[in-house]
Amino acid sequence: MNDNKIAILRVKNDDYFFRYIARRLHPLYFTKNLHLFEKLYQHHIIILGFWHFFVRHYNCFILFDAMLVDEVPNYIKKKNPKAKVIVYFWNRINQNNDYLLRNSNIDKFYTFDKTDSKKYGIHFNETFYVPTLLPNNPVLYDAFFVGRAKERKKELIEVQQILEHSGCTVFFKIVEHEKDYISYSNYLKLLSQSKIIVDIVNNNQTGLTLRVMESLFYQKKLITNNKKVCEYPFYRANNIFIIDNDINPKKIRAFLKKPYQPVPDDVLKNYTFEAWLNRFKREDIL
Incomplete structure (x- = not known):
């Protein structure tokens, strides 16, 4: 190659x-x-x-x-x-x-x-990610979300309300207009100030989002409605909360108290840019 x-x-x-x-x-x-x-x-x-x-x-x-x-x-x-x-x-x-x-x-x-x-x-x-050093900022939020509304605005608002009822300090920015976009550098600043990343995907999506990659590489906890993440080798119940029909403040508070379990480097390397490029079939790129 x-x-x-x-x-x-x-x-x-x-x-x-x-x-x-x-x-x-x-x-x-x-x-x-x-x-x-x-x-x-x-x-x-x-x-x-x-x-x-x-x-x-x-x-x-x-x-x-x-x-x-x-x-x-x-x-x-x-x-x-x-x-x-x-x-x-x-x-x-x-x-x-x-x-x-x-x-x-x-x-x-x-x-x-x-x-x-x-x-x-x-x-x-599989998707990939290119990590960088996060800004060294004090933690201000228990959970945060920044992203487009798409077809998930109602569910995002519901999750935000449950988190707030759980006693969490949250930062949610649901982008509906181009003028509301923020740069990725500013996004990472907010991420560095947060303990948990919220990941809400549209119905039937099984592919891993950018937020899942960020949670892995920056060792942040994740709250997601993508039930397929439990099938991946990086899944740890301490790190990833999968939303089901019975999500409630008690479960959220219990999840917050669990210590983060680091994911081994040999698992993380599967999601690097080099690994992504090497997964293309040899006959397709030669």
Whole structure:
């Protein structure tokens, strides 16, 4: 794989995570002969960044589904027909992104979600995370959540109320408008001030979210409604509270009192960027 040139394309204006990890991963890309380029996206018009000058230099392109439009894989195949184009769904497949499955210029599809993998007959590849040192801030909150409302606002408010009735100090920011977004650096500051991360997924999602990764790498407790997390090797009852129909303040208070149980490094390494890249099938990236 080291002899192969791989380009990983992201959306430039995704301020939540990609812009943050791009700075963190630059030395890794350089030493492993991988390169992170950008595409600009605005009003469904592709404005090609400098990466398009180098399309012929790469054997394989891994594209993330977020805000991806057909013009990108189409342009790559037009300029470099022999290149392999892979799309990685880091979101559930739905009416907003399923059109990518019909693009004949995409050679392979991967997803972070096992349910979608089975439903659409595409490859599964576990998610990844790139940790950094958290700010050294005093703990101000027992639990916190920052994220888009999506279709979970009602459940988020219910969980917030239960936590407050349990005596928890909480910070909840349900984002419904673009102006309310915060940078990932500011998000990590809030995370560093909190004991517990709240993770509420939409119905039927089984893939691990960014919040699960954060809880693992930063040794924060997690409250989640994703019942599948108990099937993973990192699951510890002391660390992860799975919401069921009988969630109540008594259970929450008992969970808070349990000491955190560190997860072994050999388990964590399965969720690193290097492990994620190595899980792509060799024949797909060579």
